Amino acid sequence: MGLLAELIDLVLPSSCICCQRSGPLWCAACRPASVPELAATATGPAVCAAGEYDAELRSALIAYKERGHRALAEPLSAYLSDAVDVLSRQAGTAATGRPRPVLVPVPSRRSAARQRGGDHVLRLARLVARQSQLPLCSTLSVSSGVADSAGLSTAARAANLAHRMRAARPPGRGPLDAVIVDDIxxxxxxxxxxxxxxxxxxxxxxxxxxxxxxxxxxxAAAAGASGASDGARKQSAAAGTNACNWADPHEWASV
Structure with a gap:
């Protein structure tokens, strides 16, 4: 299904998913500005979001994630790259002299990945890794039995996911810095x-x-949390394989 949708995107004339005008699948006029800010969550890590999940951004994410429009991966990855950039600068990784942070995508459930023609977050993460020149490690896995979280309350979501994810130890010596990446x-x-x-x-x-x-x-009202990147939308290469290749530190597989 995913491959067929991708071929359709490339071959057939397209119209914008938001304004319906003929042309690009997501026209420039319908792409909201990327303004990364810290998002408030009750628990968990500090989160930087490139925008609000609403209007045009919501339409693009749904079309990409649920309707198989893989051509949207590149523009959406540019938003994610901005969020990664701001979060890294907030963490001060460049000033500390520590190794560059590693991008760790949140894994999709196997059944969801099959229905969508692949792991949609991993696809975005690969593009971001190439744009930001950061290493990628898909070390997280989710056990079977996890239900779709759509429609669940906060408490039900927590119970559904409690201790259902696993991660391997970071490669090499000592701990490595990780930036978790997800779509929403x-x-x-x-x-x-x-x-x-x-x-x-x-x-x-x-x-x-x-x-x-x-x-x-x-x-979230966090001083200094906002600040978009220079706005450059770098063209990225097609996503590569998921092979663990230590000769190429920009992409690691599950370790």
């Missing part, structure tokens, strides 16, 4: 569980970066 944050439960799994495995979690945050979670 609502209650923060998924990110909190990812942080728990990574911390228990020996990672040092700097925070999480997401494309969009729901209105009730965005933005």
């Amino acid at each position: 944050v609502t209650t923060g439960t998924t990110l909190a569980e990812a942080e728990r799994a990574l911390t228990e495995a020996g990672w040092r979690v700097l925070g999480a970066a997401v494309v969009g945050a729901t209105r009730r979670r965005y933005p």
Whole structure:
């Protein structure tokens, strides 16, 4: 299904998913400004969202995630890259002399990934890794039996995910800094569980970066939290393989 949708996007004339005008799948006029800000969550890591999960950004994420429009991966990854950039600067990684933070995508459930033609967050994370020149490690996994969280209350989400994620220890010696990446944050439960799994495995979690945050979670009143990147939308190469190749530090697989 995912491959077929991708081929359709490339071959057939398209119209904007928001304004319906013929042309790009998501026209420039319908793309909201990327203004990364810290999003407030009750639990879990600090979160930086590139925008509010509403209007045009919501339409693009749904079209990409649920309707198989993979051509939207590149523009959406630019938003995620902005959030990663701001979060990294807030954490002061460049000033500390520590190794560059590692992007760790939140994994999709296997059944969801099959229905969507692949892991949609991993696809975005690969593009961000190339744009930001940061390493990527898909070390998180989620156990079977986790239900779709759509429609669940905060308490039900927490119970659904409690201790269901696992992470391998970071490669090499000593802890590594991790930036968790995901598409959307609502209650923060998924990110909190990812942080728990990574911390228990020996990672040092700097925070999480997401494309969009729901209105009730965005933005937080945090001094100096906002600030978009230079706005450059770098063209990225197609996503590569998920092979663990130490000769290429920009992409690690599950370790």
